[in-house]
Amino acid sequence: MPEQRTVTLNMGPQHPSTHGVLRVVVELDGERVVKVTPVVGYLHTGIEKTMESKLYYQALVCTDRMDYLAPMSNNLGYCLAVEKLMDIEVPEKVQWARVCLAELTRIKSHLVWLGTHSIDLGAMSMLLYTFRDRESIIDVYEACGGQRMMTSYIRIGGLAHELPVDFDKKVRRVVKQVNEGLADYENLLTNNEIFINRTRNVAVISAEDAIAWSLSGPMLRGSGVKHDLRKANPYSGYENFDFEIAYGKNGDAYDRYLLRLKEIRQSLRIINQALDGMPEGPYRARVPGVVLPPKEDVLYKMESMIFHFKIITEGFKAPVGSVYQAIESPKGEFGFLITGDGSNRPRRVRVRPPSFINLASLPRLVEGGMFSDVVCAIGSIDIVLGEVDR
């Protein structure tokens, strides 16, 4: 009996298909995968530690740089957590605008995922289409926050500025363009034989396993579990919107692809409702000493000017206690645990990163399968290393 031998192969951290700087050590027996070990930490930035040394509103800037494909979702999660800690009620208009922006972010994140995932599987032209449509969303970002990606537009207690004057027009243009784009993607991929062969029955995870591994987001719903925090535990006024939870059946990479396309459609639906019903009102809550007063008041009223100065220089003091607030980010359950100690800086900020926990299921997805499916599995988990390593 000859001795059984395996080959150990190193993928990454510089590899075009690992979506950043992930390193995967693969043990192979011929073409079969025996063992897979994801090695993370190549983008460890110490974001949680940095946030402890910042004032509450300064720490917001760090959240953009975590899941850099969906910066506004991160802003939203952090702001909701701090608002829960400080017990701040935001105006209705802010809630609706936040929902609209969060859904735009979801589309943006899914578009990048679609482009990069298809490149991994050999459909090189998809990235060109998805980035074309992504640019239109970035235009909205730029009009709102003045930056293309890291806008930090959603702030504690409201928004950074008033919504731009042509916000409605710009977003409707996005909706139209993404709607047309979706037809392109479906034409290119949904019935594409090569794409189906590469993704169907690949990287399968059953519903029980998905729950046991505490997966969330498309990874969980792809296996047929109807769990979406927007419905299960509504935040920021999601209970006012009419939409369906997209879910798959088989839990393979193809189902997750279909599911994400469905999610884009549902997001478009939510955006349309948000635009139609956008209420009038202020863009920031009025909480003296915590939320910046409106700029016109700062110029003409003494107390407002003092509060403005005090908030900018020394921030605000949060009460002692811990809060946990999770949102449904494009990748899954994105939660913040913030502990306040009575000072103006958080004692501890802990992030529940969806892609890190989803990535942990990689060995489960690919062990026993073919080597070429590893790339497909990594792609279909939809990881972003900034959030995995933080």
Added chain:
Amino acid sequence: MGIEEKIPDSIILTTLDKMVNWSHRRSMWPLGFGLACCAIEMMSTFAPHFDLARYGMEVMRPSPRQADLMIVAGRVSMKMVPVIKTLYEQMPNPKWVLSMGACASCGGVFNNYAVLQGVDRIIPVDVYVPGCPPRPEQLMDGILKLYEKVDKESLKDKREDWGRRVG
């Protein structure tokens, strides 16, 4: 009334420096290597809206052995330092480095234990592009600045320069 009047049209006169620089500049292949947020803006630069292919740079090489330009796009963590050094050493001469974004240039907002405060502490950088992340236009401007720099290079200086840079 010099010798150039006598030579036929099919002959071009130039200096060796100019010709070498021209060929370096016209076929600069970047290493397909992204680290963090800036990598997404780098992808946008290559995507249709901004289209870096206009400068003959659409071929991203996944292997450092085929690349001339390393775009350090994103924050460099301490764990990444040896990897970046190895990648740089694997690139054949002549090679250039463009540091994209605040984090790669000076650490950016992350002044802490985990992030290298500027990639120029481990490898020589030719052009710094500021921004967090820089707009695609800024990256293009940085690349054009690099082209200007390449145009001014001379083979004579390079001989000494390469000796210093390797290793």
